[in-house]
Structures are given as structure tokens and as C-alpha cells.
Amino acid sequence: MPALPPEIAEWFASRGWRVRRHQAEMLDVADAGGHALLVADTGAGKTLAGFLPTLAAFCPSRLGGAGAPEGLHTLYISPLKALAHDVQRNLLAPIAEMGLDLRVETRSGDTPSERKARQRARPPHVLLTTPESLSLLLSYPEAPEIFSGLKRVVIDEIHAFATGKRGDLLALALARLQALAPGLQRVGLSATVAHEDGFRSWLAPWGEVDTVALVEGETGAPPQVEIMVPAGERVPWGGHAAAWAVPQLMDLIRANRVTLVFTNTRFLAEYIFQLLWDANEETLPIGIHHGSLSVEARRKVESAMARGALRALVCTASLDLGVDWGDIDLVVQMGAPKGSSRLLQRIGRANHRLDQPSRAVLVPGNRFEFLEAMAACDAVNEGQRDGEDFRPGGLDVLAQHVMACACSGPFHEEALLAEIRSCWPYAWVDATVLARVLDFVATGGYALRAYDRFRRIVRTRDGQWRLAHPEQAARHRLNAGIIVDSEMLDVRFRNGRSLGKVEEFFGAQLSPGDTFRFAGLDLEVEGVRDLDLIVRAAKKAGRIPSYGGLRMPLTTHLSTRVQAMLADRSGWARFPDDVREWLEMQDWRSRLPHPGELLVESFPHQGRAYSVFYTFEGWNANQSLGMLITRRMEELGLGPLGFVANDYALAVWSLRPIADPAPLLSPDILAHEFVEWVQGSHLLRRAFREVAVISGLVERQHPGKRKSGRQVTFSTDLIYDVLCRHEPDHVLIEAAWADARTRMTDLGRLADLLERAGAQLVHVEVERVTPLAVPVLVMIGRESVPDGAADDELVLEAESLGGLAMRPDC
Known part of the structure; x- marks a missing residue:
């Protein structure tokens, strides 16, 4: 194998660093012409390892006296704009210190249009971008010229999008790039991949998984993770914000140089920031960062962090992927982490060095979240990761890609099919499926073909597909994208x-x-x-904006661990006294759910019949199950009045008690009530709105004007009604159903739950509210009942037989 170029070796020596084994292996794989997936701990120098072959290619010792080659050499794909800018900052220093003639630029939705035009005319050697910006760049007629000399694609934090629709778009872009540059090398980087073989298959050209080398990084120092509990008080019964922890959190901020405070939602980021600022008597510099802030606000905060000018930063997932600020010495997770991989990723922002332990504090919002935090800590200590499953690529994304290809230039259907099938998410696509997608892009489908505005591509006499009108290219680039937020x-x-x-x-x-x-x-x-x-x-504080969207799901891996902890009484000794007493009282009053079983408790409360289903399948699945069960309860004459769900349980109340929950949980509920419910609810309409936007059927943007959310919804609802009546097998109806079955309802988890219920359903009837039921029941009427009033009553009822001195700290 070729030796490490002396320029790079001398640069490492000047820093007092050594080239790590996995970094050298990445260079060896590249020199051998192969693809690679690098899985290494945070702080192991993954990004440098990914770029090392690029740096080596531009070293004078390898160029042999020739000048640096012109044109695009390496693409770097990241899930976040902030990460791309961070990588650019960290690359420029070694490039300058090695004296390499290597130009590095970023390209995203924030990049000025004049710079984007210049990049197409004279591409940099290294372009840092996102999947969406790459897809748009591929839509230009210059794409074959821009990418023909491309040597490498480096996909950072590959776990963050490979299993979703952004991954579908990126996989199609990789297939197009490979067609334009057959010798292209693909590289994936991650610290938290759970199933390496699945990601190798996704990364490789279809059927060539053996060409992707798995490179495992050197093991780093184990993280130091603690769980915060209220000082001298009790872990709260309910709530997710963990507002009780603000005084203790301020003490941590004072005691550390820089603290990164993660929250799971934008609302909580604003809320916790407000509470911290109100408690910040010393006016320490504390910032906030999330995806809905303006570009200027985000860049200002990122720059302040890079300068070391902040003592704390409250943020969301906008900063949990790979951003390297070495001076952060503590990470705080407010609320439950929802997954060990996500937690590990966030912990790694502290002490971003392989040989130093990252320090983190988890702040649970309630007692179930305390158990979840313990389970996540155990998983991190054992090195176990979790992640989402792969699924077939979406037809709406495929339609968007077809349109991008047409914008670049005419294409033959057979060649496009071969290209599409070369990527793992779309290997299932055959000529019939592609023909349906092409017909949709060309006409809108059978029910819409009479409307000229849906005609975007046409077939020429020689059998090629091309744009119906040149203006379609500008419209596509204005509206293309995968992320469909609320307006x-x-x-x-x-x-x-x-x-x-x-x-x-x-x-x-x-x-x-x-x-x-x-x-x-x-x-x-x-x-x-x-x-x-x-x-x-304003001079007075007001409400905090709320944001829609799905909640982070509790991973199956953590769910299983929490259930195992409930069953392991010997492990309860490490819990705080009030949490241990809570579980002991539950075990005495009723029983605890064992791994693999579904426990259902039924009891009267305030003149109503209540049942609590302990599913541990996440809020999304429980919310869907509640809608299905109440429909079936209505048919059985039980008089359902409502339900409420959290990640761990579903509570249903009705006029008449559930004597036997088994009929409510039969698997045929997914074949009958599920279909009927989805068709009659907003769920499918919302899914259709998203796929209609992604596929390009409905445009959000026009030159100089943007449609409001109401206008988009009105347009998609009209089209949805037309298709349901006249073309129910339309490709977008199929795509909307696919979304409804997977991402939006956690159908797979529901199916597993119902199968488990048929085999191991345990129904316990008790006289009053049980301790384990309190965390979900305190959520009832949270928006309209003053905090504490209903909670006190529930806790008193749960305690009435046990005499425990519990406080409803909600």
C-alpha cells in the first residue's frame, strides 16, 4: 500500500498527534479503489479520516510535480447545514498548514444564488452540501460536466438519513453520480450505526456490498453519564420539560466552562432557555439554537460557540450531529433521550476527543423517564446502539428524482430504470412501476391528465423523455425538497x-x-x-410558539430494557427511594408488566371506567392504538369518552368497564378498523399533502410568491378527493398509504403489540388508580386543568392503600 504522504505525516507530527489505525485504513481502502463504511466513536477523527484520501491526492509528493487538478474532486454530504459549515472551518486549517492547493466551499439553501452559479461554472475541489442541494445541482444541464471527474463522496452521519426519505433522495443521487463518474468511491461515516451490514448494503451499488469495507475505529474513553434527581425532593410523577431542574442546571453551568443543553423539541428549547435566563442572576452568556431561527441568528450563535464566548447553549437536534466544538465540557439532556444511539451522539459533543471521557447529565421529566434514562445509560455503558429499520424507497421521492433528471436533459426510460435499480432503496422498482411514475410526472395521472398544469415531461419521437416546457426546470428547483414542515x-x-x-x-x-x-x-x-x-x-413575556410534527419515538431497544428493569427487583436498589417505593407499591397493589407480555389494568375513577394498556411502544403507536380501540369500544357499546397516551402506556376511559380487553386487541383491527379509520381521519389527507408536495404535484413556491399553508392544504384536499373518487390506485394515494402505514402510525410496532397481546395478555382488575397509572393519567386535561389539582387527587387515590408519602411533583 502507498505510504502516508510526507506532508500529512509532518502535519500530524507538528500537532503532536499520531495517525490512528482507522485513519490509515481509510487511506488504504481509498488507494485500493474501494468503498468504505467507517464506524468510530465521537472524537476519533472520523471526518479527517474521510477526507484523508482527498488531502493525500492534493499533496505535492503525490502530484509528482504536476499542478492541482481542476474540477470537483470530493463531495461531502451532511444532514445539517451547521455541520457542513463546521467541517469547512475545521478543514481550512490543515489545508493551509500543509500548503495544499485545495479549494473548499459549502452549498445549501442559505448559499447566495450568485455563488451557486459560480460553483456550477467553476466548481471547487471539495463541495460540502446536503442531499437536497445535491439533488438540485444534479438537475442542471451542466451536471455531467460538473461531476464527470468526481472521485469521492463522503457521507457524514450516515445513520441520520439513510433510513428515511432524505436517504431515498441521496441514494438516487448516488446512483446518478455513479453513472456520471463510474470510478466514484463512496464513503460513509458514523459513530452510532447499529447494523453495519444494512448500512453497507445501502451505501454500495446494488449487489456490490462486498466492495464496501467495514472500518472500525479505535475504542475511546468510556463516557461518564449521570442522572440528575431533585435535590432533597422526589422525582416528578408527570411532565416532560424537567423544569424542576433549572436551579441545579444553573449550578452546572456556573461550574463548567461551556455546557450544551439538548432538548427534544423547539418548544422545549425556547421554554428551557426562558427559565434559565430568568434564573441567570449573573447574566452569564447563554444562547439558543434550533432549526426555526433565522440563518443570521444561527450563524451568530455558532460563531460565538466557536470563539468560546458562550457559557451555555440550549439547542435541539439542530446541533447533535458531529459539530466539533472542543471546549464543551458538559452535555445535558433535558427529558428522556428516546434512544441509546441518539444519546451517544449527543454525549459525544462534550470533550470531542477520543482519549478523554465525554461528560453528560440526563434530566428525566418524570418517573418513567427516569427508568428510560437508566436504560439508556446502561446501553451506552455496554456499547449497544439502536436505530431505525430500512424500508423501500418512496414513490413520491422517485417522482421528484425523475423530474430532476428531466431538468438535466433528455433521458431514455431503460437507462433510467437501470440507474434507479442500482441503489438499494429502489432495487424493487421494475418497468411497470417506473412507467406509472413517468405517467404521473407526465400527466398527473388518469384523473388529472386533462389539466395542462400537471404536464411536466413529454416523450419525444425517438423515445426519450424531456421537459414539456423549459420553465418547468425553474419551477422544479424552486419547489424541490424532502422536508415538508408545517407552513x-x-x-x-x-x-x-x-x-x-x-x-x-x-x-x-x-x-x-x-x-x-x-x-x-x-x-x-x-x-x-x-x-x-x-x-x-415587548416589555412582558408571552406564550412560547408550539410546533407540530411527530414526536421522537421511544426505540424498541430502550423499551425492552425498561421492561426488563421493571421485572428485575434486584436492580431496584440503585433507584432513588421514591422510584423504588413507587414500583414496590405497584407490585403490591396490582402487578408489574413483565417482558414480552401486555398488561392491562382496569379500575373505576370519578364515576368512570378506566383501563390502562402498558404497551411501551412509543407515543405515536399508542396514539394510533387509542383511536382504533375507542372505535371498537363504540361498536361494543362501552361508551368510550376519551383516551390519553405517553411513550409507555395508553389510558382509555368509558361509561362501561372493559370486562375483557382481548377482543379490542385482535390483529384484524389493522385490517378493518385501521383502514376505515385512516380513510376517515386527517391522517391520510396529511400524508397525501406531504407526498403531493414532495412529488411536485402541488407547488408551494412561485417566483416572488409563496403559497400559504391553507392554500396548499386546499389544493391537496381537492386533488385528494378527485383521486379517491376516480383513481383510487393513483401512485400518490399508494405513496400516502405507505407513509400512513409506517412513519406516521408505527404500524410495525402496533402489529407486534397485537400479536403479543394474543399470546401474553394479562388483565388485572383493581379497585382504584394504581401507582403505575398515575404518570399517564395526570396528562388528562393538562391544558385546561390547573397543574396540581387533578394530580393531587390521583396520587392520593393511588396511595390510599399503601400509606406512602408521595408528592405529585408535576
């Missing part, structure tokens, strides 16, 4: 300065004079102008 309003001051975005639904509830808190500022509404929410500074 947003720009939050602006009167002078035009943007602070970020709030959802249109939230903005519609505001009137002039109303106040709200956003981006760490108290704002007063002046009015709405088009799709801008005009604000000014």
Missing part, C-alpha cells in the same frame, strides 16, 4: 430584520398586541403582512 410565517421587525419562523397555525392565533417569546426575545405582534408576522420588542 411557516417569517417573524420580522418592521425594518425587515428576520428572527426566524413560527408555524402558520400558531401565528393565526395571535392578534395585534399579543406577546410571545421567540429566539430568546419578548415580542409584541403588530400585524401580519402576507406571510410575515411583524413584531416589535
Whole structure:
């Protein structure tokens, strides 16, 4: 194998570093012409390992006196814009210190249009971008020229998007790149891949998984993870914000140089930031970062972190992937982590060095979250990771890719099919499926072909497909993308300065004079102008914007661990006294759910009949199950009145008790009630809206104008109704059903739950509320009942036979 170029060897020596084994292996694999998947701990130098072959290719010792080659050499794909900018910062220093003639630039939705045009005319040697920006770049006629000399694609944090629709888009882009540059090498990087073979298959050209070498990184120092509990008090019964921890959290911020505080939602980021600032008597510099803030606000915070000017930063998943700020010495996770891989990823932001342990503190919001935090800590200590399963690629994404190909230039159907089938998510596509997709892109489908606006591509006499009109290319590039958030309003001051975005639904509830808190500022509404929410500074605090979207699901891996902890009484000794007493009282009053079984408790409460199903299958699955069960309860005459769900349990209340839950949980509920429910609910309409936007059927943007969320919903609802009546087998109806069955309802977990219920259903009837039921029951009426009133009653009822001195710390 070729030796490490002296320029790189001398640079490592000047830093007092050594080339790690996995970094040398990545260079060896590249020199041999192979693909590679690198799985290495955070701080192991993964990004440098991925770029090492690129740096080596531009070393004078390897160029042999020739000048640096022109054109695009390496693509770096990241899931986050912030990560791309961070990588650029960290690459420029070694490039300059080695004296390499190597130009590095970023390209994303934030990149000015003039720079994007220049990059197409004169590409840099290394381009740092996202899957969406890559797909758009491939849609230009210059794409064959831009990418023909491409040597490497480096996909960072590959676990973050390979299993979703962004991964579908990227897989199709990789297939197109491989066709344009047959010698292209593919590289994937991750610290938290659970199933290496699955990611190797996704990364490789179809059928060539053996060409992807698995490179495992050197083992780093084990992380140091603690769980915070209330000082001198009890772990709360309910709630997810963990607001009780703010005084202790401020003590941690004071005691450390830089603390990164992760939350699971944008709402919680704003909420925790507000609480910290109110408690920040010393006015320590604390920032906030999430995806709905303006580009300027995010860049300002990122720059402050890079300079070491902040003592703490409250953030969401916008910063949990690979961003390297070496001075962070503590990570705090507010609320449950929902998965060991996600936790490991976030922990790795602290002490971003392989030989030093990362320090983290988990702050559970309630008692179940304490158990989940313990389970996640155990998984991290044992090195066990979790992750989402792979699934077939979406037809809506395929339609978007077909349109991008047409924008680049005419294509033959047979060649495109071979290209599509060369990537793992779409290896299942045959000529019939592609023909359906092409017909949709060309006409909108049978029921819509009479409308000219749906005609985007046409077939020429020589059998090629091309754009129906040149203007279709501009329309595609204006609307293409995979992430379909709820429609947003720009939050602006009167002078035009943007602070970020709030959802249109939230903005519609505001009137002039109303106040709200956003981006760490108290704002007063002046009015709405088009799709801008005009604000000014306010003197009083107001409500915090809420954001829609699915919640982070509790992974199956952590769910199984939590259930095992409940059954292992010998392990309860490490729990706080109140948590241990809670479980002991539950075991005495009723029973604890054992691994593999489904426990259902039934009891009267306030003149109603209650049943609690302990599923441990996550909020999304439990929410769907609640809708299905109440429909069946209605048919059986039980008079269901409502339900509430959390990650661990589903509580249903009704006029008449459930004597036998088995008929409510028979597997045929998915074949009958599920189909009927989905068709009659907003679920399928919402799924259809998303696939209609992704596929390009409905456009959100027009030159100089953006549709409101209401306009998009109105358009998609009209089309949905037409297709359901006249073309129920339309390709987008099929795509919407696929979304409804998987991502939006956790159908796979529901099916497993129902199968388990048929074999190991345990029904316990008790006289009153049980301790284990309190965390889910305190959620009832949370928005309309003052905190504490209903909770006190529930806790007193749960305690009434045991005499435990428990406080409802909610």
C-alpha cells in the first residue's frame, strides 16, 4: 500500500498527534479503489479520516510535480447545514498548514444564488452540501460536466438519513453520480450505526456490498453519564420539560466552562432557555439554537460557540450531529433521550476527543423517564446502539428524482430504470412501476391528465423523455425538497430584520398586541403582512410558539430494557427511594408488566371506567392504538369518552368497564378498523399533502410568491378527493398509504403489540388508580386543568392503600 504522504505525516507530527489505525485504513481502502463504511466513536477523527484520501491526492509528493487538478474532486454530504459549515472551518486549517492547493466551499439553501452559479461554472475541489442541494445541482444541464471527474463522496452521519426519505433522495443521487463518474468511491461515516451490514448494503451499488469495507475505529474513553434527581425532593410523577431542574442546571453551568443543553423539541428549547435566563442572576452568556431561527441568528450563535464566548447553549437536534466544538465540557439532556444511539451522539459533543471521557447529565421529566434514562445509560455503558429499520424507497421521492433528471436533459426510460435499480432503496422498482411514475410526472395521472398544469415531461419521437416546457426546470428547483414542515410565517421587525419562523397555525392565533417569546426575545405582534408576522420588542413575556410534527419515538431497544428493569427487583436498589417505593407499591397493589407480555389494568375513577394498556411502544403507536380501540369500544357499546397516551402506556376511559380487553386487541383491527379509520381521519389527507408536495404535484413556491399553508392544504384536499373518487390506485394515494402505514402510525410496532397481546395478555382488575397509572393519567386535561389539582387527587387515590408519602411533583 502507498505510504502516508510526507506532508500529512509532518502535519500530524507538528500537532503532536499520531495517525490512528482507522485513519490509515481509510487511506488504504481509498488507494485500493474501494468503498468504505467507517464506524468510530465521537472524537476519533472520523471526518479527517474521510477526507484523508482527498488531502493525500492534493499533496505535492503525490502530484509528482504536476499542478492541482481542476474540477470537483470530493463531495461531502451532511444532514445539517451547521455541520457542513463546521467541517469547512475545521478543514481550512490543515489545508493551509500543509500548503495544499485545495479549494473548499459549502452549498445549501442559505448559499447566495450568485455563488451557486459560480460553483456550477467553476466548481471547487471539495463541495460540502446536503442531499437536497445535491439533488438540485444534479438537475442542471451542466451536471455531467460538473461531476464527470468526481472521485469521492463522503457521507457524514450516515445513520441520520439513510433510513428515511432524505436517504431515498441521496441514494438516487448516488446512483446518478455513479453513472456520471463510474470510478466514484463512496464513503460513509458514523459513530452510532447499529447494523453495519444494512448500512453497507445501502451505501454500495446494488449487489456490490462486498466492495464496501467495514472500518472500525479505535475504542475511546468510556463516557461518564449521570442522572440528575431533585435535590432533597422526589422525582416528578408527570411532565416532560424537567423544569424542576433549572436551579441545579444553573449550578452546572456556573461550574463548567461551556455546557450544551439538548432538548427534544423547539418548544422545549425556547421554554428551557426562558427559565434559565430568568434564573441567570449573573447574566452569564447563554444562547439558543434550533432549526426555526433565522440563518443570521444561527450563524451568530455558532460563531460565538466557536470563539468560546458562550457559557451555555440550549439547542435541539439542530446541533447533535458531529459539530466539533472542543471546549464543551458538559452535555445535558433535558427529558428522556428516546434512544441509546441518539444519546451517544449527543454525549459525544462534550470533550470531542477520543482519549478523554465525554461528560453528560440526563434530566428525566418524570418517573418513567427516569427508568428510560437508566436504560439508556446502561446501553451506552455496554456499547449497544439502536436505530431505525430500512424500508423501500418512496414513490413520491422517485417522482421528484425523475423530474430532476428531466431538468438535466433528455433521458431514455431503460437507462433510467437501470440507474434507479442500482441503489438499494429502489432495487424493487421494475418497468411497470417506473412507467406509472413517468405517467404521473407526465400527466398527473388518469384523473388529472386533462389539466395542462400537471404536464411536466413529454416523450419525444425517438423515445426519450424531456421537459414539456423549459420553465418547468425553474419551477422544479424552486419547489424541490424532502422536508415538508408545517407552513411557516417569517417573524420580522418592521425594518425587515428576520428572527426566524413560527408555524402558520400558531401565528393565526395571535392578534395585534399579543406577546410571545421567540429566539430568546419578548415580542409584541403588530400585524401580519402576507406571510410575515411583524413584531416589535415587548416589555412582558408571552406564550412560547408550539410546533407540530411527530414526536421522537421511544426505540424498541430502550423499551425492552425498561421492561426488563421493571421485572428485575434486584436492580431496584440503585433507584432513588421514591422510584423504588413507587414500583414496590405497584407490585403490591396490582402487578408489574413483565417482558414480552401486555398488561392491562382496569379500575373505576370519578364515576368512570378506566383501563390502562402498558404497551411501551412509543407515543405515536399508542396514539394510533387509542383511536382504533375507542372505535371498537363504540361498536361494543362501552361508551368510550376519551383516551390519553405517553411513550409507555395508553389510558382509555368509558361509561362501561372493559370486562375483557382481548377482543379490542385482535390483529384484524389493522385490517378493518385501521383502514376505515385512516380513510376517515386527517391522517391520510396529511400524508397525501406531504407526498403531493414532495412529488411536485402541488407547488408551494412561485417566483416572488409563496403559497400559504391553507392554500396548499386546499389544493391537496381537492386533488385528494378527485383521486379517491376516480383513481383510487393513483401512485400518490399508494405513496400516502405507505407513509400512513409506517412513519406516521408505527404500524410495525402496533402489529407486534397485537400479536403479543394474543399470546401474553394479562388483565388485572383493581379497585382504584394504581401507582403505575398515575404518570399517564395526570396528562388528562393538562391544558385546561390547573397543574396540581387533578394530580393531587390521583396520587392520593393511588396511595390510599399503601400509606406512602408521595408528592405529585408535576
